[in-house]
Amino acid sequence: MLKNTRSRLAKLLLVVLIGTLCVFFALVLYHWTAYISEDKRQKELSQVLKTMVKEQGVEKVLDLSGVPVANIFEGENGLILFEGNQDQWLYSADEKQNMQVYDTVNKSVVHITTTVETQVNAFMDVLPAQGTGSGIILSADGYILTNAHVVEKATSLSVGLYNNRTYPAQLVGLDNEDDLAVIKIAVEKDVVLTPATLGTSEDLRIGQKAIAIGNPFGYDRTMTVGVVSGLNRPVRTSEGSIVMNAIQTDASINPGNSGGPLLNAHGEVIGINSSIYSVSGTSQGLNFAIPIDTAITVIPDLIKLGKVSRGWLDLTVVQLTPQLVAYAKLSVDKGVLVNQVATGGFAEKSGIKGGTQMVQYGSSIVYLGGDVITAIGDVPIEDLNDLYMALLPYRSGQKVSVTVNRKGERKTMEVQLIERTAQQVRALVR
Structure with a gap:
């Protein structure tokens, strides 16, 4: 009897174990199936959201999720979202950014007043005339960058600061080619x-x-906002000089803005406002600034020497075009064609x-029939702007490595540079 009871109990336990x-396994199979289904649904949803972000922007996805977003900024660490009901805000995030830039930079912008003795009246007398411009404080000891x-x-210069104090200024260095100058003022210790x-x-x-800050028409520290609308522009100014690699912007620039800063959203100087393209003499949405990288390379020479000596090749060059490449049957379609070399000059002597x-x-x-310059040092040369930028760091008297293509054969020569002239830069802009 006991044996039968134990047998039945064992069978019962076995049934319970098998049932468990x-x-x-049924639960595992159910959850596994549900996981696969959910994973598939998540992937499908993710693809739909990615498509929506690409076609309609992040704002659409957040709007569908019920998150109120006032503004979105994209940075190196991802997206920064400004949430909240805009009706409760005094200023938008974009406005706050503009205000912060102005508060940070406006004390660094000066108002320059010039006196020029050029006007002549009916009695042939030389009369003084005043002009205005802007400038950027470079250092605490009074150096100022302008055009x-x-x-x-x-004949005389004066500089007005944010605190309404005015000081006489002296010209330190002048660079007509890049339309840059450094002046200096001396201020009280306080x-x-x-x-x-x-x-x-x-x-x-x-x-x-x-963002541009300057003194258009004499109105101190005026701020205008726009975008970078073009890059690497060769621009001929009203004075006839050529500004290479200029920044084009639609931020409003008018007479008096010249020499003032063009800024990025962090309040850093990215250019020096220089000129406008206009048929009326005022801003029409096509304005130009000298890149700050160009200014940084010449400021030390302007302060130390009062001028800038730049190196150039004593030859003339021609921009390659598909038509010229085909007509001349050249073996390369990138580079600049050597038109002529100066007789007895460094380029000719180098070969x-x-x-x-x-x-x-x-x-x-x-x-x-001449060589095609394809590189200066390690810098590839594809057009005239490349040649200009490649030679920009060099001074006259220095030697550079010039690589040319001569009827399909690559040759490299060391060439001593001459001092660059404004006429040679003008020749780059047709």
Whole structure:
């Protein structure tokens, strides 16, 4: 009897164990199936959201989720969201950003007044005339950066600060080619000069915010806001000089803004406002600034030497075009064609060959058959702007490595540089 009871109990336990295992595996199978289904649904939803973000923006996704977003900024660490009901705000995030830039930088912007003795009245007397411009404080000891055309003809200079104090200024250095100048003021010990923060123009992108602060028409420290609307522009100013690699912006710039800063959203100087393109003499949405990287390279020479000596090759060059490449049957389609070399000059002595076959090319005479410059040092040369930028760090008297393509053969030569002239830069802009 006891034996039968134990047998039945064992069978019962076995049934319970098997039943428990079946339930366990059924639950595992159910959850596994549900997980696969949920994972598939999540992936499908993720793809839908990615498509929505790409086509309609992050704002649409957040709007569907019921999150009120006032503004979105994209940074290196991801997205920054400004939440809340805008009706409760005094200022938008964009406005607050503009205000912060102005509060940070406006004390670094000066108002420059010039006196120029150029006007002549009916009695042939020389009369003084006043002009205005802007400038950027470079250092606490009084060095100020501005445009050359603001100060170059002035017989006297005065600088107005944010605190309404005015000081006489002296010209320290002038660079007509890049339209840059450095002047200097001396202030009392109790007056604190706030230098501007110099950024970089190397990584600018079209569409990013651009802010101008200056003194248009004599209105001190006026701020205008726009975007970077173009890059690497060669621009001929009203004074006839050529500004290479200029920044184009639609931030309003008018007479009196010249020499003032063009800023990014962090309040860093990315350019020096220089000129406008206009048929009326006032801003029409096409304004230009000298890249701050260009200014940084010349400021030390302007302070130390009063001028800038730049190196250049003693030869003339022609921009390659598909038509010219095809007509001349060149073996390369990138680079600059050596038109002529100066007789007895450094380029000729180094072995660079100019053209010998004279042809009419548009309104110009071009000599074909010369070398094609493809690199300066380690810098590839694809066009005239590349050549200009590659030689920018060099001074006259220095030697550079010039790589050329001569009828399909690559050659490299060491060439001593001459001092660059404004005429040579003008020749780059047709």
